[in-house]
Amino acid sequence: MPADLLAKLIHNKFVISLLTVAAILVVRYILTTLFRKSSWPRQDIRRRIHTVHNIGNLAIVFALFGIWLPELRNFALSIAAFSVAIVVALRDAVQCLVGGIYQASMRSFTIGDWVKIGDQFGEVIDNNWLSTTLLEIDPHGLGNGYTGTTLYVPNSVFFSQPVKNLNFMRRYIEHTFVIVRENKGQNPFAIKKFITDCVLQYCESFKDVAERYCKLIENRMGVELASVEPKIQFSTSELGHDVLTITLFCPRESATEIEQKVTEDFYHFWYGNAGSKADPGHPAVPQLN
Incomplete structure (x- = not known):
């Protein structure tokens, strides 16, 4: 039974990590003590102690990275796969959000303006981060005849369609x-x-x-x-x-x-x-x- 427990502890990464860190800290402490008791000039002692601390910290990082590398690789792959899935699922929403930010920064139109987005012509009655709502006007643009149709235009079209502000020609x-x-x-x-x-x-x-x-x-x-x-x-x-x-x-x-x-x-x-x-x-x- 004690042998099985010892075997499990030896193969346990947390135990290996603690032992490795402890060993590096002990070595660093011994070297630091030896340097302080040496007869070197004070400036050289400080420089060597500083070098030992830096090398010890670097050794801890590399040791822990080497011990946990397989788990880190699997975790990274999981995160990458999850990120790709999120991006694919929310691609259109992200494009609309970026398009809304682009339009807000350009200030190409405001609520109440008459605009033409691609082939869609109407009055802007609502504009949020994801879509722009237009009250469609007759295709020829003559008179004040609204067709009664409400157009919901995704903001992603701002990257692919020209936007014409016709407010001055209203x-x-x-x-x-x-x-x-x-x-x-x-x-x-x-x-x-x-x-x-x-x-x-x-x-x-x-x-x-x-x-x-x-x-x-x-x-x-x-x-x-x-x-x-x-x-x-x-x-x-x-x-x-x-x-x-x-x-x-x-x-x-x-x-x-x-x-x-x-x-x-x-x-x-x-x-x-x-x-x-x-x-x-x-x-x-x-x-x-």
């Missing part, structure tokens, strides 16, 4: 639309003055406000925007049709209405006065020869 936008008409042997520039007068009339009511808002955007963003004056351009399509392109800086909610009015005037010009407006001050539709 009230006024640069709206561009085209009108295509088959050429029937007539000069398309004959309509330019008439359409220009129509567009200027529709923009007259908000022209001053549009100019001030454009200046505000320029001051905030530090860039020079194009003029608020409407732009009218003519071109041709691949099929040889006449293409009229109109660009105007107007209130967002009025963009569709103005587009419809200008389109109506365009067809009144080419196809007669039937049903044309009789509003005071509206440019008269000229008669074509």
Whole structure:
């Protein structure tokens, strides 16, 4: 029985560790005592005692590391496997968390801003560390029409999708639309003055406000925007049709209405006065020869 107990103690790593540490400390104590009783200069004695202590401490560390190396290896493998499992399981959450920190540091938008994240367009109504909530706006961005759909965008998309802050263009936008008409042997520039007068009339009511808002955007963003004056351009399509392109800086909610009015005037010009407006001050539709 005592032999079995002795064998177990010999193979017990805790006992081996204690004996090893004790042996190193005893050796260190003996050497230190011998150095102190020596006739060397005091400075040399201190230096040698310091060296013995350092070597003794290093020997303890290496001895314990050698004794417990197998257990440490298994523990390290277990920790590594556990860490990999945690990272794989929480990879998406970690990406969202890092994306939230990235967005917060960039300050690309705040609650209430209109943003476009990838192909998603909406108003930010909530933003936390993991996701951003958008109240979707109509895909064309015209008017204030909310679709009633709530979008939950994971913050990880900030690393892969562009983020556009459209808050400055929330009230006024640069709206561009085209009108295509088959050429029937007539000069398309004959309509330019008439359409220009129509567009200027529709923009007259908000022209001053549009100019001030454009200046505000320029001051905030530090860039020079194009003029608020409407732009009218003519071109041709691949099929040889006449293409009229109109660009105007107007209130967002009025963009569709103005587009419809200008389109109506365009067809009144080419196809007669039937049903044309009789509003005071509206440019008269000229008669074509």
